Amino acid sequence: MTVVLARFGRPQGKSESGSGLIIAGVVLIVAALFRWAVFAGFFGSDEVTYLGAAKGVLSGEWPHSSYIGSLRYGVNVPVAAFLALFGVNEWGAVAWGFLASLAEVWLVYLIATRVWSSRVGLWAMLLLAVMPLHAHFATRLMADSPLALFLSLGVWFLVRAESGSGRLVDYFWAGLAFGACYWIKDAGLYVAGMMLMAYALLCQRFHWRWGWLVLGVLLMLLGNMALMAWVHGDPLHLVHSGRNSLGRIVETSGPWFYLKALFVDIRHVGLAGWLCLLGLVQMLRGRTVAASSLLGQRLIVIWGLGFTLILSALPIKQSNYILMFAAPLALLGGLLLASLSRRVSASICGMAVVVGGLLAALQQASLHSFTANSLAAVRLADANPDMRIYVPTGAFRADLYAQALNQTNPRRQPLLELAQLDRDLLGGGGSEAWVMRDPQTEGWGDARDHNWSERSECLSRLALHVEPQPGLGLGRLVSAAMLAISHHLPAMGGERIRQQLGVKPAFWYRVIPGCRPS
Numbered sequence: 055m056t057v058v059l060a061r062f063g064r065p066q067g068k069s070e071s072g073s074g075l076i077i078a079g080v081v082l083i084v085a086a087l088f089r090w091a092v093f094a095g096f097f098g099s100d101e102v103t104y105l106g107a108a109k110g111v112l113s114g115e116w117p118h119s120s121y122i123g124s125l126r127y128g129v130n131v132p133v134a135a136f137l138a139l140f141g142v143n144e145w146g147a148v149a150w151g152f153l154a155s156l157a158e159v160w161l162v163y164l165i166a167t168r169v170w171s172s173r174v175g176l177w178a179m180l181l182l183a184v185m186p187l188h189a190h191f192a193t194r195l196m197a198d199s200p201l202a203l204f205l206s207l208g209v210w211f212l213v214r215a216e217s218g219s220g221r222l223v224d225y226f227w228a229g230l231a232f233g234a235c236y237w238i239k240d241a242g243l244y245v246a247g248m249m250l251m252a253y254a255l256l257c258q259r260f261h262w263r264w265g266w267l268v269l270g271v272l273l274m275l276l277g278n279m280a281l282m283a284w285v286h287g288d289p290l291h292l293v294h295s296g297r298n299s300l301g302r303i304v305e306t307s308g309p310w311f312y313l314k315a316l317f318v319d320i321r322h323v324g325l326a327g328w329l330c331l332l333g334l335v336q337m338l339r340g341r342t343v344a345a346s347s348l349l350g351q352r353l354i355v356i357w358g359l360g361f362t363l364i365l366s367a368l369p370i371k372q373s374n375y376i377l378m379f380a381a382p383l384a385l386l387g388g389l390l391l392a393s394l395s396r397r398v399s400a401s402i403c404g405m406a407v408v409v410g411g412l413l414a415a416l417q418q419a420s421l422h423s424f425t426a427n428s429l430a431a432v433r434l435a436d437a438n439p440d441m442r443i444y445v446p447t448g449a450f451r452a453d454l455y456a457q458a459l460n461q462t463n464p465r466r467q468p469l470l471e472l473a474q475l476d477r478d479l480l481g482g483g484g485s486e487a488w489v490m491r492d493p494q495t496e497g498w499g500d501a502r503d504h505n506w507s508e509r510s511e512c513l514s515r516l517a518l519h520v521e522p523q524p525g526l527g528l529g530r531l532v533s534a535a536m537l538a539i540s541h542h543l544p545a546m547g548g549e550r551i552r553q554q555l556g557v558k559p560a561f562w563y564r565v566i567p568g569c570r571p572s
Contacts, residue, residue, distance in 0.1 A: 229270020
């Protein structure tokens, strides 16, 4: 790796183009292996929704729903295709996000090579390859990696179109790519539209050729409306469903959320935020690699700054939204590294790789500790097919996910929510059953999960120990090392590590037959 990093810093000549592609291919392979090493898998968010909708598409029975996740056909249709190709298994479920993540790593190389040089492209794709959040979401069934891919694809075609040798068709392809965002997460198109307006205004780029971009977007919108009309009988069903969800939006954090994630709490981006900032400063000072496309350079800067500012102004702020501007972070970070000496750039990137690898492994370990008891409850149900089992939201969703992937015992009854237990107890229908209380997911999920004071009088402690599902991959190794170190740290620091990475076994109870809460 040191030899490869050092080679990145060599001055570029004509003979370097072929070797640059070879090194880029090596980086892409490293990115793929790294994503498998920090495989995330099930968490308990929208995976069940996407998987259920994809299986509905696969069977030809398109689900009718007003929940926005079921209507993201830019996720559900490709996932259905991969399920058909690879079978109904976890690889088929995550393949779309995995390949989209790798494709964006490659796109970053293409964009940087077009705007600056292949040296910048190699550094940039390596920074994106080891960015913790980018690697983490590559193996989760979510919309974020495909959305980030099509945003980057739209920018790539627009960079080509805005260059001196650009073609009209590139504007059209850019429009199709940005329009595809509407199929994946409609908010991605809205934010991209605001970013493009800012670019056009600041760079005075309003001209008739942009009509081809608008045409591409409109065609994708019309295609989505046609599908909505066919499936739901309403071409604006996605708009109406999205409008209904707006009333449930509440402010989740302050306006500094993303700036804090970039420069203070760097667990999601590693060193990319600081490298991007330094790259931007050096670019403004004229101390970076000269751009062969000044408009392309400006577009990348506006992409990164625009998305950061726009998303910071929205009421909902989530770490996964960082993926929408992860590529410009890597591009400007790569620009910085390409402008430094070979030894310095290799050293800095080496640190970025180590930090990114450790943080991605810790994210994997944290997720697996969170779901450890939920997945263990699914195994317990498989081993006790005749037992009625009530579980919190996390385990309930884990069971739905496992059932959708045909990974459960077909002879047993599904896990039941704790809210169902409350209804059964109030109805006097308490019968022989087991109940799970999971300290790993306590305080998460359905608020009714936490109603233990009322249901506890109808429960008796069960002498049952269910071994939590062990972690996987690089995260398991890093977690074991961190937990061992935690016992030699000051009390507060060690306890925090154990809370984040350790797994507290679930508590199990037996329902007292015929009991009704007073």
